[in-house]
Amino acid sequence: xxxxxxxxxNYRQDRLRQLRAFCFTAEAGSISRAAERLDVTQPxxxxxxxxxxxxxxxxxxxxxxxxxxxxxxxxxxxxxxxKLVEAIDGLAGRFAEGNRPLDSGRLDIGAGESSxxxxxxxxxxxxxxxxxxxxxxxxxxxxxxLMDALRQxxxxxAVGAILDMPDELRYRAIYSYGLSLITPPDHPLARRxxxxxxxxxxxxxxxxxxxxxxxxxxxxxFQQHAVRYRVRLEVGxxxxxxxxxxxxxxxxxxxxxxxxxxxxxIVVRSLPEVFPKRTYGAMSRQGRFLSPQARRFLEMIRPDxxxxxxxxxxxxxxxxxxxxxxxxxxxxxx
Numbered sequence: 455x456x457x458x459x460x461x462x463x464n465y466r467q468d469r470l471r472q473l474r475a476f477c478f479t480a481e482a483g484s485i486s487r488a489a490e491r492l493d494v495t496q497p498x499x500x501x502x503x504x505x506x507x508x509x510x511x512x513x514x515x516x517x518x519x520x521x522x523x524x525x526x527x528x529x530x531x532x533x534x535x536x537k538l539v540e541a542i543d544g545l546a547g548r549f550a551e552g553n554r555p556l557d558s559g560r561l562d563i564g565a566g567e568s569s570x571x572x573x574x575x576x577x578x579x580x581x582x583x584x585x586x587x588x589x590x591x592x593x594x595x596x597x598x599x600l601m602d603a604l605r606q607x608x609x610x611x612a613v614g615a616i617l618d619m620p621d622e623l624r625y626r627a628i629y630s631y632g633l634s635l636i637t638p639p640d641h642p643l644a645r646r647x648x649x650x651x652x653x654x655x656x657x658x659x660x661x662x663x664x665x666x667x668x669x670x671x672x673x674x675x676f677q678q679h680a681v682r683y684r685v686r687l688e689v690g691x692x693x694x695x696x697x698x699x700x701x702x703x704x705x706x707x708x709x710x711x712x713x714x715x716x717x718x719x720i721v722v723r724s725l726p727e728v729f730p731k732r733t734y735g736a737m738s739r740q741g742r743f744l745s746p747q748a749r750r751f752l753e754m755i756r757p758d759x760x761x762x763x764x765x766x767x768x769x770x771x772x773x774x775x776x777x778x779x780x781x782x783x784x785x786x787x788x
Contacts, residue, residue, distance in 0.1 A: 468505075469506075469509075470539075470542065471502055472502045472503070472505055472506035472509070473506065473535045473538065473539055474492070474502075474539050474543070475488065475492065475498075475499045475502035475503055475506075476502070476503055476506055476514060476528075476531070476532070476535060477532060477535055477536045477539045478491050478492055478499070479499060479503060479515070479522070480515075480524055480528065480532045480536075481536075483521060483522065483523070484521060484522060485499050485500055485503075485522070503515070510531075512525075512527040512528075512531075513525050513527065513528075514527060514528035514531065515528055537740070537741055540741045541741060556585065556588075556746045556747060556750060557585050557587050557588065558587050558588065559588060559589070559745065559746075559747055560588065560589040560590075560591065560747070561581075561588055561589070561590045561591070561610060561745070561747040561748060561751060562591045562593065562608065562609040562610050563590070563591070563592050563593065563609060563610065563611065563612070563613065563751070564593045564595050564599075564600045564603045564604065564608075564609035564611070564612035564613070564614075565592060565593070565594060565595070565600075565612060565613045565614055566594075566595065566596070566597065566600065566613075566614040566615075566666070566667070567594065567662075567666070567691060567692060568614070568615075568668070568692065568709060568711050568712060568734070569613040569614050569734060570592060570594050571692070571693070571712075572711045572712060572714055573613065573629055573711060573734060574592070574613060577751065577754050577755050578590065578592070580754055581750070581751050581754055585747070585750070588747050593608070593609055595612075596665060597614070597616060597665065597666075597667055598665070600612045600614060600616075600737070601616075601620065601623070604623055604737060604738060604739050605622065605623075605739060607739065607742065610738070610742075610744060610745060610747070610748040611736050611737060611738040611744065611748055611752065612736070612737045612738070613628070613734060613735070613736050613737075613755075614667070614734060614735075614737070615667045615668070615732055615733065615734050615735070616667060616737070617667055617670055617671065617674075619737075621740075622739060622740050623737050623738065623739055623740060624737065624738055624739075624740050625735045625736070625737050626735050626736050626756075626759060627733040627734070627735040628733075628734060628735050628736055628752075628755050628756045628759070629711065629733065629734040629735075630731055630732070630733050630734075631709050631710040631711045631731065631732055631733075631734070632709075632710050632724060632725065632726055632729065632731050632732070633668070633671075633672070633707055633708065633709055633710065633725050633728075633729040633732065634707070634708060634709075634710055634713060634722050634723060634724045634725055635649055635654070635705060635706075635707055635722070635723045635724075635725055636696065636699050636705065636706050636707075636708055636713075636717075636720045636721065636722055636723075637699065637705045637720065637721050637723070638699060638700065638701075638702045638705075638719065638720065638721070639719070639720075639721055640702075641705060641721070643657075643705065643723065644721040644723070646723065647723075648727070649723050649725055649728065650727070650728070651679050651681060651728055654676075654681060654683070654707075654728070655681045655682055655683065656682060656683065656684070657683060657684070657704070657705055658684050658686035658703075658704040658705065659683055659684065659685055659686060659704055659705060659706060659707070660686060660687045660688075660689065660695050660698050660699055660703055660704045660705070660706045661685055661687075661688050661689075661695070661706065662688070662689065662690070662691065662692055662694075662695055663688065663690060664688070668707075668708070668709050668732070671729070671730075671732065672707050672729070675728070675729055675730075686703060686704040687703050687704060692708060692709075692712045695708060696708070696712070696717050696720060699719075699720050700717065700718060700719030700720045701719070707725070707729070709732060710724075711734070736752055736755070736759070
């Protein structure tokens, strides 16, 4: 990183302009859009990028008509430079945010359905009791909407599970749950103490919207084991799934987090040997400064949230394991 900025003060300022023009161009995909975002002329952006290429002795972009894309050297530089540019450009805002009193201001949290309905209410109640003057806004969003909201800094952080964690986001596990089968009381599987993958084949299932992370995991595991199944009914929420199971329309597989309270008319059978454990975590954009309100809320969820992660958690990521899930033999410190 230090090599990106020359030690001479006047040159350092020029280099920062070059890097900012380069990063904005890489993100916008064109010189013209980068110029609009920077509120400068197109020739100014072009000259800054050309000067950076000349100084570093590399080609940063492949130019194809009006569109441009990063070369391998450009991708390597962007991976380092965008952190530096974001850190410098956001310095004033982070300083002001960090010095804002904890008992005022606003906290924006993004969350999926399970987090909104089952995980967050206890912590929200404690936080709002202790900090009544903080305006809390809970944004109920789909996975795709959560990712966009994080990238655009529309929320301070998000809580949920995700199969594929983008590099520009950071994730820390805060909850761990298994999956369970729920059936009507008169279903044959309701009388089984142990449920196997073979038992789950050929059944009629009630499922949530298919873009939900839990269903994507279930579908993935079924595909890996060549399990055939039938979708009897697709409904709009986990509460609706439980309701229709209770009415006898079929069976369902749900996260245990959805079963915090007894639900009339359904039988629950855990599936520890069939599905991996699952984690819900907090996500934020890499480089984003978390406000005192956001830090306090996350520490209420998990007191050691900002302490270094355990070796086991880091090792799992180095093996390429998905942050939203835990291997069947793994234990997560949540």
